[in-house]
Amino acid sequence: MSTNNKTLYEFTKGIIKENPVLVTLLGMCPTLAVTVLAENGIGMGLATTFVLVCSNAVISLLKNIIPKAVRLPCFIVIIAGFVTFIDFLMQGYLPELHSALGVFLQLITVNCIILGRAEAFASRNSVGRSVLDGLGMGLGFTLALFAMGSVREILGLGSWFGMKIPFLCDRPMTIFIMPAGGFFVLGCLIALVNKIAGRKPPKEISCESCPNAAMCKGQCKVEEGA
Amino acid sequence: MKSKVLPPLVLTVICIVVCGLLVIAHDAAVKDNTGVLTDEMKKGCNEIFGEGKFEMLTEKKDKTAEPMTFGYKNINSVITDKQNENCAVEMTCDGYAKGGLHLLIGIGSDGKIKGMYFLSIGETPGLGAKVAQKEYTDKFTGLSAEDDVEEVDNLTAATYSSKGLKKACEEVLEFYTVHKREIFA
Numbered sequence: 001m002s003t004n005n006k007t008l009y010e011f012t013k014g015i016i017k018e019n020p021v022l023v024t025l026l027g028m029c030p031t032l033a034v035t036v037l038a039e040n041g042i043g044m045g046l047a048t049t050f051v052l053v054c055s056n057a058v059i060s061l062l063k064n065i066i067p068k069a070v071r072l073p074c075f076i077v078i079i080a081g082f083v084t085f086i087d088f089l090m091q092g093y094l095p096e097l098h099s100a101l102g103v104f105l106q107l108i109t110v111n112c113i114i115l116g117r118a119e120a121f122a123s124r125n126s127v128g129r130s131v132l133d134g135l136g137m138g139l140g141f142t143l144a145l146f147a148m149g150s151v152r153e154i155l156g157l158g159s160w161f162g163m164k165i166p167f168l169c170d171r172p173m174t175i176f177i178m179p180a181g182g183f184f185v186l187g188c189l190i191a192l193v194n195k196i197a198g199r200k201p202p203k204e205i206s207c208e209s210c211p212n213a214a215m216c217k218g219q220c221k222v223e224e225g226a
Numbered sequence: 227m228k229s230k231v232l233p234p235l236v237l238t239v240i241c242i243v244v245c246g247l248l249v250i251a252h253d254a255a256v257k258d259n260t261g262v263l264t265d266e267m268k269k270g271c272n273e274i275f276g277e278g279k280f281e282m283l284t285e286k287k288d289k290t291a292e293p294m295t296f297g298y299k300n301i302n303s304v305i306t307d308k309q310n311e312n313c314a315v316e317m318t319c320d321g322y323a324k325g326g327l328h329l330l331i332g333i334g335s336d337g338k339i340k341g342m343y344f345l346s347i348g349e350t351p352g353l354g355a356k357v358a359q360k361e362y363t364d365k366f367t368g369l370s371a372e373d374d375v376e377e378v379d380n381l382t383a384a385t386y387s388s389k390g391l392k393k394a395c396e397e398v399l400e401f402y403t404v405h406k407r408e409i410f411a
Contacts, residue, residue, distance in 0.1 A: 036351050066240075070233040074240050081244035085251045092255035099348045157352045174383065177352045 010129050014136030020113040021144035022193040027113045030104045031145060032182040038161055041149030042142060043097045047090070047105060049138025051082045052114050056122040056134035063123045075118045080109045113141060120216075144189065151185050152176045263305060267330065270343030271305055271314050274332035278307035280314070283409065296405050300397060306409060311335035313409055315398045316345070321357070321390035323348045329358075331398045337406070338370045339395060354387035366391075371399040 020026045027048075034040045058078050059066075066074045087105055090098040098105065108114065117137055122130040154160050156176030158169030175181045194200075207213040263282045271280045283304045284291040293303035293316075302316040312334055319327045326348035332340040344358040356362065365378050375396045380388035402409070 062240075065236060067229075067233040067236055069229075070237045073237055077237070077240050077244055081248060084248050088248075088251050088255040092257060096346060099346050172352070174352065177350070 007129070007132060010132040011136040014133065014138070014140035015143065016140070016193065016197060018137075019140040019144060019193065020116075020137050021141055022190050023197075025190075026116060027111050027141065030107065030111065031148060032179065032186065034101055034104050035145055035148040035152055035182065035185075036156070036177045037153050038146055038149035039097070040101060041145035041147075043090075043094070044101055044104065045138070045142025045145040047086050047101070048108055048111060048114070048141055049135065050086055051079060051108050052117060052138045052141075053131055053134040054082045055079045055114060055118055056130040057127055059118045059122040060125060060127045060130035066123075071123065072115075072119075075115060075123075076109065079114050079118065083109045113137060147189055148182070148185055151189075152181060156181060266345060267305065267314075267316065270330040270345065271307070271332070273343050274314060274330065274341040275307060275310070275312045275334070278310055278312060280305050280307050296401065296408070298397065298401055300394065301401065304409060305330070308410055311410055312340070313402065314343075315401065317394050317398065319390050319394040319397075321349045321387035322354045322384075323350075326354065327357070327387070327390050327394060329394070331395060333398065333402050336370070337399075337402060338368050339366050339399070341367055349384070349387045354384045356381055356384050357387045357391050362388075363391075366395050369395065369399070371403045375399070 014020065016023075018024060021028075021031050030044055030048075034044045055075070055078050059075055062074075062078075083106060086108075087098070090101070090105065117133060121133050125133070150160060154165060154168060155173050156178075158165050158167075158172040173181075176185065207216075207218055210216070263280065268280060271278065283294040283306060285294050286292075295301045295303070300317050300319050302318055305314040305316065306312070312332065314330045314332045316330050317328070318325050321327045328344070328346045328348075330343045330345065332342065334340040342363045347355050347358050349355045349357065362381060366375070369375055369378075375392050378388075378392060380392075
């Protein structure tokens with residue numbers, strides 16, 4: 001793979017092939033909780049993307065300074081710093097979205113996508129590649145949340161970005177904005193992505209069928225053996 | 227020795243830098259509107275009572291003016307139009323979400339609820355958030371301290387939010403009856 005293709009791959013892999021929500025199934029709590037409206041999905045996705053890009057850049061920059069023994073607490077402090085920053089910004093300039101996202105905004109700190117990318121990618125790669133990885137993963141997360149939010153809002157509330165949809169707005173299927181509907185829509189989207197990507201269910205659990213194989217490079221087997 | 231000192235030192239330095247940056251960010255981004263009659267609140271008062279000269283009741287505490295709450299936990303501030311003896315009470319109450327109902331409840335000179343205006347609502351969209359719709363809030367209009375607020379029906383699939391709103395109305399009516407003289411003094 002040429003350098004240009006590699007750079008592009010760092011960005012595009014998060015959108016479909018390694019989509020954090022629909023392929024690696026990370027960040028399920030905010031995915032199911034805030035996607036009642038398409039607007040919430042975009043807000044949450046963009047906030048997470050901002051934190052992901054910034055924390056990836058800073059962690060990659062400090063990777064040689066942070067001692068291994070305290071790397072996780074350091075990552076958490078850096079991530080929490082950016083989350084609090086975006087929390088202040090939203091509280092000041094977008095109070096309605098801030099109130100709609102509720103506690104899930106603060107919980108971005110412990111979102112496993114962000115900590116996962118910091119640990120698996122940013123702490124091992126250059127700043128540029130880490131930023132691209134964060135951007136791609138964030139975009140994939142935002143798209144997944146937007147798709148979930150759109151389907152649930154259209155079917156569950158009969159509207160899209162507040163615009164009423166004829167027929168559906170008179171008879172909304174409330175189940176779609178409830179937790180059970182969230183799981184159902186998530187399952188359908190995962191099936192759709194698997195269909196698009198031509199992925200089949202694994203016959204046995206191995207690196208071939210594992211979506212995390214690209215970043216793990218067989219290390220989990222070594223750890224299991226140890 | 228280095229391996230024992232360096233990790234906590236690096237962590238401490240990172241914590242200090244992050245905290246310092248956050249203090250700057252907080253000062254730049256977050257405005258404290260406590261005790262301030264915002265444009266949104268004026269709009270709410272105008273919507274409930276029509277045009278008027280609205281003022282927030284404040285008291286001096288430690289050399290700063292703070293909104294008068296008369297000791298009520300859920301009341302954030304009281305706004306009055308002394309000329310017309312109208313009073314709007316800003317409240318934050320629990321619905322399904324903690325502090326999910328943030329609204330103004332307007333009481334006219336006759337001691338009856340004139341209307342309400344939601345400043346923000348943190349209830350579930352499509353379910354609890356329906357309590358902010360005019361069709362439901364109109365059911366409280368005209369109620370006074372003598373009426374039983376509990377008689378207003380709860381909204382289907384929004385029981386906690388409806389109960390929260392009813393509790394807020396009860397509290398406001400009780401507050402108005404007890405403190406009417408002080409409000410318009």
